[in-house]
Amino acid sequence: MQVQVMDHPLIQHKVTLMRKKETGSTDFRNLLEEITMLMGYEITRDLPLEDIAIETPVAPTTGKQISGKKLGIVPVLRAGLGMVQGLLNLIPMARVGHIGLYRDPETLEPVEYYCKLPDVQDRDFIIVDPMLATGGSASAAITLLKDKGVQNIKLMCLVAAPQGVQRVNKDHPDVRIYVAALDDTLNEHGYIVPGLGDAGDRIFGTK
């Protein structure tokens, strides 16, 4: 299985708080944003830098700045929306696209209902979705981007099941997957076990 589990102690602590069934929507959203920032710090480690001449109050010097790499963040609606602000806090110049997918409760197959993306030319993308369960939604979102010509895609999730990682590895071996937790399995309804329940419902207070 090709997946990077970001198990920094702060991330593990915050994921545990999110898993608790008594955690309400406000705390759930705030924790998701905080974890996304912590993961984003690592995921952006390979951003290219360039030299820039600057003057401090004391002397001229050469500093580093992020070179003009074009980045796109794409949340898979709805739950992925909860991970957008955390990344934008780190990369304010990123553009944001949206892919609307819901998982049919009977077949567990993803159903597309929306797609709006920024200009994809020379742009790298990070797809965000808290839950990677069967992997059907993530795989479909990646395919959508690739069909538009996107070449460099990362997938960032909060909690994954091994089945979802394996599905994305098989369908898209070029896409690196980053998760905060790799759980045991899926139950008969396709929910991650132990997981945290329905991420979209917990973020938005629906049922």
Ligand SMILES: O=P(O)(O)OC[C@H]1O[C@H](OP(=O)(O)OP(=O)(O)O)[C@H](O)[C@@H]1O
């Ligand atoms: O890996 P999969 O088996 O495809 O399942 C994961 C998908 O399920 C959830 O979305 P959901 O369909 O509940 O939509 P929502 O975000 O609107 O609640 C989740 O946010 C993923 O997009």
Ligand SMILES: O=c1cc[nH]c(=O)[nH]1
């Ligand atoms: O456990 C799961 C599986 C799919 N979608 C969720 O929100 N949670």
Ligand SMILES: [Mg+2]
């Ligand atoms: Mg949902």
